[in-house]
Amino acid sequence: MKIKAREHATGYLFVTPLLVLFAIFLFYGFYFIIQTSFFKETLSFRDAEFVGWENYRMVIEDSRFLYSIVNNLVFSAAAIVIGVSVGCLVSVVLSIGIRGSKFLGALFFIPSFMPLALIAMVFSIMLEYRFGTLNQLLHGIGLDFLAQRWLSNPEMAYLSVISISVFLIGLPMMYYNADMTTINSGILEAAVIDGAGLGRMMWNILFPLLKNAHKTIILSTLLGSFREFERIFLLTQGGPAGATENTSVYIYSFVRSAGANIGFVCAASAIVLLIALSISVVQMLAFRTKARKGGRG
């Protein structure tokens, strides 16, 4: 069917505001990043000096940068494992209907509604070595040997950053709750009649049935890890000695250091952007095949 020119025009009229905003901020922004990445210049954007691929070479050869990407992946892997295990378990268990499940549900959701900056700040106070409440509690109940330098010992700092993910299972729980409403309870009843115990039911029936939620959580967590900033910036500043640095904190540290080479920042940004966009493509493909398989338009 041929579409009239007028209809094309009407369509574009509706998307114009969106395209204008995107053109000014995002598309020009991408162009700006790529162009600037070939120059050596400061945040005053004066005295730009063309350096070719030099900035990219420096970024790729910087072990801190590679390490920050690895950290992104490690932190998101941990968040995924926690979301898919603890998040799934808690949502299923709450749906069984125990006493006070409404209150408990609220409790587990609330942190996800708060600024991550706030949570990171509270954790940093809580985990402080000398005055932090966690170590004080451990001293108080006579478990002194468990008290740790939670944030200044590299392994412990890793653990501390990851521990916040446990506090943020609200979002995975939301996906699981939504997915659980689509499960046909007949399947579960049949399993009960066949004599399946609780553990079997969880592992062999419920868990596989929730695969849509798993997929959403895995992809969105992975994508989110390249956006995440506050948790590490406010908890460890990427420290000790860069051990917990992720790509956002890495890039930001160069934005704010005096006399920084913005071309270098843009080269790092371009690489991170490319990775993030690739994950986004995977995500789109993953959901497109699903829609087709389900036979839904």
Place this chain on the structure above:
Amino acid sequence: MNISLVTRRQKRIITVFLYAFALVWLFPFYTAIRNSLKVNGFKNYVDLFMGDLNGISLLGTFRNSAFIALGSTVILLAVGSLAAFAFSKLRFFAKEALYATVLLCLAVPGVVILIPFYYILKNVGLYNTLWSVILSEAVLTLPFAVLMMRNYYDNLPPELMESASIDGATKLQMFNRIYLPLSTPALINLGVLSIMWSFQDFLLPLMFLTDKSVLTATVAVNTLKGLFGFSPADYGKFNAALVVLGMPGVIIFLFARKYITSGITSGAVKD
């Protein structure tokens, strides 16, 4: 699920286990509240709202946060619903390719786009104004808004268009009088989400708002941390500020949880 999957004994074990987990969970809350009452007790809270904190008024920062949240939400709803309607119900050149491009932008990390935004905002004279954050937040949230609203419009019947066009309505009238009112639930979901995300935002205001008069609540606490000395009295006040900062989250949860849940899940899990 209302079938008896578990025996009473299993239920009891699960309950005990879950409450133990919740107790550990409450520990950060306990930390913040306990520290906020140090030295001056509840007076820490009163002081927060009565006076300036090194030239920063906490109420003022909440006003800034609210203005930014409302501003970016209005832009998001207007621009997002218009575009989503076109992507769902109109036919035009390269529509699906354009839609895919918009969705791709879901992935843009804030920190990556910080420098170009800084450059653009500085050049148009919006740096250090609330509009800088309003616009950048709206731009970064728009892909999600388009995704979510398009999913919603896709589920509205196209037949309404046909009957309206027989009555001689233009596309804009169809949008305005028929589809926009029908999408009110989705608009509310999106609006609540957008307000919540705006209140949570840290990086954009941190970078674009450096004047004390335009600080947002989330960033103000970070600034206060630097400004306060390490005296125990300041420490109490600082922790009280943290508790106050958590309040919008609790309030949003109490009043708007279902909008957030259905918004996030309708945007992500397409079933």
